[in-house]
Amino acid sequence: MRGQITLIGAGPGEPELLTVKAVRKLQEADAVFYDRLINQDLLNYCSDECELIDVGKKPKHHKVPQSEIENLIIEKAKEGKRVVRLKSGDPYVFGRGGEEGKRIIEEELIFEVIPGITSAIGGLAYAGIPITHRDFASSFHVITGHLKSEDNQLDWDVLAKTEGTLVFLMGMSELQTITSELMKHEKNKETPVAIVRWATRKDQKTVTGTLETICQIAEEEKMTSPSLIVMGDVVTQRDYLNFYESRPLFGKRIVLPHTCKKNMYHRLIDAGASVFELPKLIxxxxxxxxxxxxxxxxxxxxxxxxxxxxxxxxxxxxxxxxxxxxxxxxxxxxxxxxxxxxxxxxxxxxxxxxxxxxxxxxxxxxxxxxxxxxxxxxxxxxxxxxxxxxxxVTSPVIPENEFSEADYFFLPSSKAAHYFLKDLGKENKDMLKNKKIIVMGAITAKIFETQEIPVIQSENPSFESVLDKIIEEEM
Known part of the structure; x- marks a missing residue:
């Protein structure tokens, strides 16, 4: 059997923005090559037998060179395996999908692309910024922020005079150059500008300013990669359309048992939280x-x-x-x-x-x-x-960062509480400082109280009441 390779766009970060077909291909995959920027939760779609290969790329540092990534992918496919190359955003929007696809076709392997939502559109939407708007922008331009290579020199005069929305991807290290060149070529220094970091994720952060002021604002707010830079009058619509960052649990990380996923996962996501599902007990x-x-x-x-x-x-x-x-x-x-x-x-x-x-x-x-x-x-x-x-019963190892990054732990039963405390260990109780534990019943609450760990109990033993209690804590 000939192997096959699927390039999948993972979208801007929010796991539910992945396409239905992409989910199926991940479930069927024998090997998945993924980058640093993809949401690690997406790997949960893969089977236990699937080989997960991190070829993560960081700014100015490629863990595995591009040519070597292509060689590894092709090697796996030639073994007859179903291979997925999982890339953030869309493979064909500054994702080197075209180069990888051409190489795969030259090797006479089965090849397909599953598009993803590019951060240039989806990421801006989550910041409350429409890339086009009938009253403000009838066109948009997406531009790479990598300006160093000789074959990638931008025509600043054309860009400065271009109507519509300008979006720069991977441009934070060149923000000073981008803004100064555009103003030098007579783009209005009062042009609204926004920077969106980690778009669609729990730690999304957005700052706004003008072409003249945005560099200073970005420095003061410690805005770093990965970030989007967007310029144009559409930025002004953020005041009205910022649905994501205004949700009651925006930016909060909540840990819960897998048994609660059906009842709680989407409730929490829709309230703006990000969720980590504790692994199943063995x-x-x-x-x-x-x-x-x-x-x-x-x-x-x-x-x-x-x-x-x-x-x-x-x-x-x-x-x-x-x-x-x-x-x-x-x-x-x-x-x-x-x-x-x-x-x-x-x-x-x-x-x-x-x-x-x-x-x-x-x-x-x-x-x-x-x-x-x-x-x-x-x-x-x-x-x-x-x-x-x-x-x-034994518990799988829980990544330490999930304890450190969590804001809330929801433990719905005495059983869940028992194994949570067992995994944590008495010597690590200090890790719960500045964390909040939510329980549904008096019996579960008592388990924590005997160890002098404070908890918050919902008004009644229902998932809706738990959600209301968490939101109440954040108000």
Missing amino acids: KKEMTDIFSLENKERLVFLDADSVSFFVGKLQEMNQDIRQLQHVDFVTIGHHTELAVKKLGILPIETYAVLSDYQLEKDNLEKTLFIGEKSYVNQLEQLNPTIDSYVPFE
Whole structure:
């Protein structure tokens, strides 16, 4: 099978600005070559088997030379692999996509391009600046800010007299030259100018001025690469159209468990936050066995334990139908649903573990089945309970920068709190200084309070209430 290479435009930074086709190609890829400027969250679309190769380019420093990048891509494709070259913005807007594409075609490999939203348009939109406007600009020009090479000299006289919007990409190191040359060639020094750094991301920053003042403003505000420079009357529309930076959670980083993604991810994104999803817990089945002799009551403490329990029954050559004499009790709605899928109706379901009263049971005839942290809670109340822990849980390593960059940690359950604190370690509690922890219930709050870690509890145990609480904290 011939390999194939897809050049994908990753867009300006916001992960959801990626095209649907680009997502599919990332999911199918065997190898992905990516640059420094792409949002690392996009790599989550790749399979576990996909090889991720960082060829990141920094200003004035190329980690891997362009010719070597092309060689590596072609080499992988000739192995019959599906290769993706993931580039920020659009591959054909100062992205060297044309050069790479020509080289790939010369090697007789299958080749395609998936366009991306260029920062020259999408990045400006997120800063509240339309690149065209009926009243202000009927045309636009996108210009590279790399002015050093002899074959890339700009005609400043033409640019200064050009009507419409001027956008300079990769031009921060030449800002002084760009502004002075345009004024030297009689462009109005009062022309509105904006600089947008890290457009569409949580740390987006925009400053405005005029052709005459923007250099001083950029220096005072410490504006650095990667930034867009835009000139023209369209900049004045930012006062009305700045939707992104005016969102209530703009610039805030929120960490939450993957189990909350469906309910919370888009709520937070739409409120302006950026979100880091904690990796899934790794569950490994235990080799322990259990005895059901004389048991009349099975209490399931979590939903995962139900499937592990049934699997262990089968290993022991037993059948769920042999438990007709046994009462099933569940803790939590999801656990109840898991038992019902077996065709069994629990005789009792408790919303949370703290609602369950041990003293009313004949403990000798009761088996508690669940994850270790839940069993531990019961053993603190009565160490003589008979329990079965069907699986062991370990947490993947969480990048240290996600702790340091986070503003909020949302931990919706005692289980999430338990593993969060376990991963953090007592010696690292100081890392939570200046961070805010949001919880939904009193039980979860108490876990932190016992370790003298302050938390914020939502008004009621709903995701909408959590969002309202975070926004309230920021108002």
